[in-house]
Amino acid sequence: MRRRVRDRDVGPTADEGLLRALYSEHGGPLLGYVLRLTGGDRTQAEDVVQETLLRAWKHPEALAGRPVRPWLFTVARNLVVDAHRAKQARPPETGIDEHVMMTASGSDDIDRALESWTVAEALAGLSPPHRAVLVETYYKGRSVAEAAKTLGIPPGTVKSRTYYALRALKLALEERGLAP
Missing domain, CATH: 1.10.10.10 (Winged helix-like DNA-binding domain superfamily/Winged helix DNA-binding domain)
Known part of the structure; x- marks a missing residue:
């Protein structure tokens, strides 16, 4: 990813490096998690992952001094819940089944696994x-x-x-x- 600035080639910035590193390390698991939350809607899941990583890029201070993956998963889940609530506030475009809302609301095995992981990290x-x-x-x-x-x-x-x-x-x- 190179860009031109005043007829000079400039390499990737540190911000781009952060974003690439986040996607490389957490993109796959994050996409899998969001796919489950969205009921398998890959397009919506990719949009949520992109928005999640964009928020991480815009707010790197939120990642400092804490485990990154639980933060990313929490942001993604909140985005899915917000999208669901927004659809409920206007006439439905497409139906979201109850399973998606139950999963998005926190009754998910992945949420328990993330919580266990965070507790184990704190214990360590x-x-x-x-x-x-x-x-x-x-x-x-x-x-x-x-x-x-x-x-x-x-x-x-x-x-x-x-x-x-x-x-x-x-x-x-x-x-x-x-x-x-």
């Missing part, structure tokens, strides 16, 4: 002692005494680490837009 960002105590008590369902024995630390330490680990996890999730 915790300190190893905090992560270990949460894995033992919440994910493996162990009691305080069992976790203490497994981790080789006193039960009081398990309790205090769990308290501080949950606070740190809540903060990490809030930064990612998942917790209230």
Whole structure:
């Protein structure tokens, strides 16, 4: 993608590089997700992907310091919901079945997968002692005494680490837009 400026060839800009990188890394999964939301309407799905990437390009500050793919998927889902609402506000051009609206409203497996991915990312960002105590008590369902024995630390330490680990996890999730 080259353009001419005052009779000089100019290579791709940094913005174009960002856009190319976003499309290269996230374009395929994003298109697949939007295809499911739009009930297989490829034209609409491609338009939504293009608009999503355009918004990312216009607002690179929104991508800084956060996972990019969940943000892109959220923007795409919001665009699909907005398009559906706009069609509801005027006489229908073509019918959108109920499945599309149910999928677009968040009851989708992909939304749960993205949420799980974001929680796992937040959990990975915790300190190893905090992560270990949460894995033992919440994910493996162990009691305080069992976790203490497994981790080789006193039960009081398990309790205090769990308290501080949950606070740190809540903060990490809030930064990612998942917790209230």
